Amino acid sequence: xxxxxxxxxxxxxxxxxxxxxxxxxxxxxxxxxxxxxxxxxxxxxxxxxxxxxxxxxxxxxxxxxxxxxxxxxxxxxxxxxxxxxxxxxxxxxxxxxxxxxxxxxxxxxxxxxxxxxxxxxxxxxxxxxxxxxxxxxxxxxxxxxxxxxxxxxxxxxxxxxxxxxxxxxxxxxxxxxxxxxxxxxxxxxxxxxxxxxxxxxxxxxxxxxxxxxxxxxxxxxxxxxxxxxxxxxxxxxxxxxxxxxxxxxxxxxxxxxxxxxxxxxxxxxxxxxxxxxxxxxxxxxxxxxxxxxxxxxxxxxxxxxxxxxxxxxxxxxxxxxxxxxxxxxxxxxxxxxxxxxxxxxxxxxxxx
Amino acid sequence: xxxxxxxxxxxxxxxxxxxxxxxxxxxxxxxxxxxxxxxxxxxxxxxxxxxxxxxxxxxxxxxxxxxxxxxxxxxxxxxxxxxxxxxxxxxxxxxxxxxxxxxxxxxxxxxxxxxxxxxxxxxxxxxxxxxxxxxxxxxxxxxxxxxxxxxxxxxxxxxxxxxxxxxxxxxxxxxxxxxxxxxxxxxxxxxxxxxxxxxxxxxxxxxxxxxxxxxxxxxxxxxxxxxxxxxxxxxxxxxxxxxxxxxxxxxxxxxxxxxx
Numbered sequence: 001x002x003x004x005x006x007x008x009x010x011x012x013x014x015x016x017x018x019x020x021x022x023x024x025x026x027x028x029x030x031x032x033x034x035x036x037x038x039x040x041x042x043x044x045x046x047x048x049x050x051x052x053x054x055x056x057x058x059x060x061x062x063x064x065x066x067x068x069x070x071x072x073x074x075x076x077x078x079x080x081x082x083x084x085x086x087x088x089x090x091x092x093x094x095x096x097x098x099x100x101x102x103x104x105x106x107x108x109x110x111x112x113x114x115x116x117x118x119x120x121x122x123x124x125x126x127x128x129x130x131x132x133x134x135x136x137x138x139x140x141x142x143x144x145x146x147x148x149x150x151x152x153x154x155x156x157x158x159x160x161x162x163x164x165x166x167x168x169x170x171x172x173x174x175x176x177x178x179x180x181x182x183x184x185x186x187x188x189x190x191x192x193x194x195x196x197x198x199x200x201x202x203x204x205x206x207x208x209x210x211x212x213x214x215x216x217x218x219x220x221x222x223x224x225x226x227x228x229x230x231x232x233x234x235x236x237x238x239x240x241x242x243x244x245x246x247x248x249x250x251x252x253x254x255x256x257x258x259x260x261x262x263x264x265x266x267x268x269x270x271x272x273x274x275x276x277x278x279x280x281x282x283x284x285x286x287x288x289x290x291x292x293x294x295x296x297x298x299x300x301x302x303x304x305x306x307x308x309x310x311x312x313x314x315x316x317x318x319x320x321x322x323x324x325x326x327x328x329x330x331x332x333x334x335x336x337x338x339x340x341x342x343x344x345x346x347x348x349x350x351x352x
Numbered sequence: 353x354x355x356x357x358x359x360x361x362x363x364x365x366x367x368x369x370x371x372x373x374x375x376x377x378x379x380x381x382x383x384x385x386x387x388x389x390x391x392x393x394x395x396x397x398x399x400x401x402x403x404x405x406x407x408x409x410x411x412x413x414x415x416x417x418x419x420x421x422x423x424x425x426x427x428x429x430x431x432x433x434x435x436x437x438x439x440x441x442x443x444x445x446x447x448x449x450x451x452x453x454x455x456x457x458x459x460x461x462x463x464x465x466x467x468x469x470x471x472x473x474x475x476x477x478x479x480x481x482x483x484x485x486x487x488x489x490x491x492x493x494x495x496x497x498x499x500x501x502x503x504x505x506x507x508x509x510x511x512x513x514x515x516x517x518x519x520x521x522x523x524x525x526x527x528x529x530x531x532x533x534x535x536x537x538x539x540x541x542x543x544x545x546x547x548x549x550x551x552x553x554x555x556x557x558x559x560x561x562x563x564x565x566x567x568x569x570x571x572x573x574x575x576x577x578x579x580x581x582x583x584x585x586x587x588x589x590x591x592x593x594x595x596x597x598x599x600x601x602x603x604x605x606x607x608x609x610x611x612x
Contacts, residue, residue, distance in 0.1 A: 052514055072517040083508060085515035089533040098529075099519035143515075150519060 001064065003028035003186050004049070004154055009058035011044050011210075018044045020210045022058070026203075029184040031177065033197035036207035037233065042190045043158060045207075049188060050156050051075050062153050073102075078147030078185075080160040084139040086131040092142050093118070093127035099150035117145035120179060137168040144176060148183065155180065157189040161196060173200050194234050198222065206230045228275075228351050237277045238320045239351070244272045252276070255295045255316050262346040275351040282347035283322035285311060285333065291342035299333045313341060373588070380581035392582035401568055402583075406551075409565035412481065413550035416488040417543045420496045421532075423489065425539065428500045429531050432509050446497040449490050454555040457487060462559070480560050487556045492549050496542035503538025504531075537602050544594035552587055 002025030011019040019041040026032050034042035047053040049060055051072035059068045067075050078099075086095050096117050100110045118124045121141040131139055140160055147155060157176070161169045177200040180187050191197050197204050198218040205215040206229070214226045225231035242252040242259070247268050250261035254276065268274055284291050297313035297320065309332045313320050322341060333339055383391040396402055431442050449457070461483055465473040473479035489496075509531070516526045532539065557564035569587070573580035 050514075050518060052517075072514070073520045073522055076520070077518055079515065079518035081511055081515060083511050085508070085511040087512065087515070087530055087534075088507065089530075089536075098516070098521075102520040102525060146519070156518075 001061070002026055003030075003063055004188075005059075005061040006045070006049070007059045007061070009045065009048060009060070010056045011041070011048060011053060012056045018210050019048070019055075022210075022212055024205060024212065024215065026186055026188065028186055031180055031187045031189065031200060031202045033189045033191055033201040033204045034207055035191060035194060035197040035204050035234070037192060040207040041210040042192075042207045046156055046158055046188055046190045049154065050077055050079055076150070076153045077156055078150065078152035078154070079156040080140070080143050080147050080158065082159040082162050084131070084136070084143050084163070086139055086142055086146070088131055090130075091127065092123070092129050092131070092134070095131070095142055096127075096145045096149050098146065103150055113149055117149050120148075120182075121145045121175075135168075136164050137172055140164065140172060141175070144179065148179070148185070153186070155185045155187040157187065159190055159192070161191070161193075169196070176200070198234070204234075206233060208233070222279075223349075225349065226352070231277055231349060231351055236280050236321055237349075238280065238283065238318070238322075240276045240278070240315075240318055241273050242276045244268045244270055244274060246270065247272075254293070257293050257295055259293050259345050259348065261348055261350065263350070266350060277349040277351050278320075278343055278347060279349075280310065280321045280323040282343050283320060284342045285313075285322060285324050286340055287342050291344045293345060294340050294342045297339055297341045299335055299337050299339055302332045302335055304332060313339065315341070376581045377585050380578060380585055383578040392578035393586070396572075396579050396582050396586065401563075405563050405565045405568035408563050409551050409553075409557075410547075412485055412488060412564070413547045415481075415485045416492060416550055417546050419485060419489050420492055420542065420546055421539055424493070424496045424500050424542070425532060425535070426527060428497060428504055429509065429527065432501070432504050433513060442497075446493045450494050454487070454491060454553070455559070457490060458556045458559045461487060474560070480562060484556055484560050484562055484564075487560075488546070488550045488553065491553065491556075492542070492546035495545040495549070499538045499542035499545065500535055503535030506538075507531075507534045537598075540601050541598050544598050548591045548594050551590055 004024075004026040006022060006024045006026075009019055009022040010017070022041070022045055024032070034045060036042045044053060048055050051067070051070060051074075055068060059066055061067065062075065086092075087098065090098065093114050096114045097110050100113055105113070114127065115124070118127055121144060123138060123141060123145075126134065126138065126142075131142070134142065140163075143160070160176070161173055164172060173196055189197070189201065198221075201218055203215060204218055204221050206213045206221060208229045214221060214230045216224075221230065221234055225234060231237050240254050242254045244266065245251040245253055245258065247266050247270060250264045250266050252259050252261065252266075252274065259276075266274070287294055295315050297315045299311060299313050300319065301312035303310040303312075304326070307326055308323050309326050311322050311324065311333065313322065320341065378388075380392050381388040381390065383389060383395075427442065431439055462474060465471055465479075465483055467475040473483045512530055512534070513526055516530050521530070551565055552569075553564065554566035554570055558567045558570070569580065569583050572583060
């Protein structure tokens, strides 16, 4: 049995079923992200783990103990909120010490732990400041220290980076991951930002409409999406309609080009139309070695992003996005020009 | 032209409010024939009944404030956190003391809690004091509830509660250590308004026959000429002092400044 075990969780608000048959096992020290669009039920799952919502059915076990009916303050969890939620009437040190005081930890031990936590988050000298005297990033660091100080069994992160600016968000997410690894604390991270989820998670659970569409390592989720939703939600995807030529050999036709899928046989009949998907980085502008499929295209948009140039090209009736690295000796293509794009059948994802 | 009209309206307003006060204060200083003096004030302060009734009203004001805080803070917090749909009903109830005269409330009390009732509170001094405290708390309810509710509006009650719960805190800890300190200025505003109401209240104290400051002011007003305006000036000074204290507390509360 996993350290944190969610079994057949369901949550119904009136006539609205927000979470449906959600099961997940999280090992001790694992960092799992719940990823999905707004209203997919990811926050509700987190709030059920925290004890803020009572499941309509199903169970939650932490370290073998059934906590489904337990109140939040009995579950020994730590939580970070999007809105920081630091106590405005307390100094940074008092905020961090709050959970320890509630637990009845002796003063000496408490002070030592607070100092340790403030060192851990890199703010050892700000203990006497009030939250309003700190920046957003500093406040969220304090919130992390406060959540970790009482040594919780599970750390719950409810979109803690959403209110921060882009630069701070990246540095803080790396810090959170580092600290989580250092302490080996089991963590659930809720986010709608796929890049955030992929960059720091051991595993990602992609949620849609209250159900878990797919759970797996970021590499697995990105490269082998099991549903059309996962494929579309995680990363950018180009979709092509292809006609099945020889299903037993995985042979298809895209824009007049014959493509033999690397996976071989596909579950379709001759003449059926199937949807293929390609990531932008799998498509090359021009011909390239190892990319056997070459299709003519018209350049419609060029976006210079610094290290990467994103090109949008039209292939028959389909718009295709492709990424190419910026090279100073190779200027980007001009809009309206014709070009060839190429890809390898190995990179093609056959959508269900 | 608009500026001129605005200033005229402002000056008329100032005169409307200040002239009676100036007149009253001047009259209170005219006890000694032909010259200004503080004789009326001295006479008031020398009267033992002033100190007795003032002390009594102050004690009851303290009890009313404590009872009011214990009643209003958890109620307003709970309504905001768990029962937002009940807010219009609670607001209506808290406004009732403004439309029901104090005399109606006190007669209701006397009928319900007289010596032949199940709870004969009017049968003893302590019981009557308790009854009077409840009456004062009712009179102060509209001001106390609104002050606390406004204070709660300035903080994210739900998230702070959840944060405290996730750290192991129970309801009493949350109320005492998170919610109350964060609405302290609002609570103090309500408390000072309660103090001002209790100090000047006449009807309830007179009909329950308690030695409060309100009936003493009335008694003095019925028999003397210069002392009543002196007392009125003292009462005004207490009220304004309370308002000044509210401002002072707001200014010196460090974390409160962050909300401004």
